[in-house]
Amino acid sequence: MITTSVCEMTGIKYPLLQGGMAHISDAALAAAVSNAGGLGIISAASGNIAQIEAEIDKARTLTDKPFGVNVMLMGQNVDEIAALLAKKKVAAVTTGAGNPERYIPMWKEAGITVIPVVPSASLAKLCARGGADAIIAEGGESGGHVGDLTTMALVPQVCDAVDIPVIAAGGIADGRGVAAAFMLGAVGVQMGTRFLTAKECNISRAYKDKVLAAKDTSTIVTGKRLGHPVRSIKTAFSRAYAKAEYTQISNDDLENMAVGTLRAAVVDGDEKKGCFLAGQIAGMVNREQTAAEIIGEVFAEAENILNGAEKWVK
Ligand code: TUI
Numbered sequence: 475m476i477t478t479s480v481c482e483m484t485g486i487k488y489p490l491l492q493g494g495m496a497h498i499s500d501a502a503l504a505a506a507v508s509n510a511g512g513l514g515i516i517s518a519a520s521g522n523i524a525q526i527e528a529e530i531d532k533a534r535t536l537t538d539k540p541f542g543v544n545v546m547l548m549g550q551n552v553d554e555i556a557a558l559l560a561k562k563k564v565a566a567v568t569t570g571a572g573n574p575e576r577y578i579p580m581w582k583e584a585g586i587t588v589i590p591v592v593p594s595a596s597l598a599k600l601c602a603r604g605g606a607d608a609i610i611a612e613g614g615e616s617g618g619h620v621g622d623l624t625t626m627a628l629v630p631q632v633c634d635a636v637d638i639p640v641i642a643a644g645g646i647a648d649g650r651g652v653a654a655a656f657m658l659g660a661v662g663v664q665m666g667t668r669f670l671t672a673k674e675c676n677i678s679r680a681y682k683d684k685v686l687a688a689k690d691t692s693t694i695v696t697g698k699r700l701g702h703p704v705r706s707i708k709t710a711f712s713r714a715y716a717k718a719e720y721t722q723i724s725n726d727d728l729e730n731m732a733v734g735t736l737r738a739a740v741v742d743g744d745e746k747k748g749c750f751l752a753g754q755i756a757g758m759v760n761r762e763q764t765a766a767e768i769i770g771e772v773f774a775e776a777e778n779i780l781n782g783a784e785k786w787v788k
Pocket of ligand 1: 519646
């Protein structure tokens with residue numbers, strides 16, 4: 475049994491959070507993860523206020539376990555979403571793609587556990603000073619919006635920078651990744667890509683097939699020129715976008731090229747227009763399983779590895 479301060483803090487069995495993936499992490503996936511003993515997370519980046527509220531209400535009908543909501547701080551209506559989450563008193567909030575400092579007091583007052591996702595030790599420090607309960611240190615192996623540092627370099631530096639629990643993310647898809655994250659000082663993990671092929675994950679067939687077919691070198695980072703680097707599976711679209719970044723194309727045209735591409739991947743499975751976000755460990759995700767099977771397998775493997783450490787430590 476692996477249990478840490480993250481379990482205590484959030485009322486979960488396994489110290490595992492499911493990534494709040496835009497357009498993907500809905501009530502069904504979040505509730506499945508929470509029912510399986512992890513912390514399911516609904517993404518608030520996919521709808522208007524009424525839709526987000528409906529998704530939270532739906533999750534509450536699907537599970538009596540705690541779950542959280544992820545706020546993409548670069549997105550639209552962030553002030554309204556932040557206020558909604560305080561009103562709904564969700565168990566936990568994770569944030570991404572920005573500094574959540576100004577919302578933390580409101581969320582804490584509502585009794586919410588606040589866990590920002592950060593790509594650097596400096597932002598981790600600001601968040602801890604601002605009252606965050608824990609930090610998710612996300613390395614650039616992850617899918618979606620990425621920072622510069624790898625999980626291997628980032629996690630121990632964030633652990634040294636703050637005295638609140640650190641959860642590792644980016645490049646973790648099995649028990650080996652969990653064990654490694656713990657060795658770096660983390661007391662929990664967040665996994666996104668592994669849940670893309672969960673049976674309860676409602677994405678297009680084409681998206682799941684792309685993840686299942688991916689190998690280690692199948693992802694690419696685009697969007698650096700506009701300051702929003704994003705990791706996705708290599709497709710005709712992502713290769714064309716990567717090429718366009720090195721041409722004379724205007725920033726506006728480049729920005730327009732990306733509009734609607736997440737939805738096109740998730741909902742329509744459109745191979746030509748879609749941007750199929752996934753992390754570098756997509757190459758290790760080869761099966762469709764339930765969330766409960768995934769979590770059970772990952773923690774059984776991690777426990778085995780950590781117990782076996784005596785093999786080389788005398
Ligand atoms: O946020 C994520 N992953 C995401 S967000 C997303 S939606 C999107 N759509 C189009 C373009 C860009 C994104 C898909 N995947 N992960 C957490 C994360 N946060 N990774 C990196 C960061 C981050 C980066 C810079 C956090 C803060 C930051 O700067 C903060 C500041 O303002 O000082």
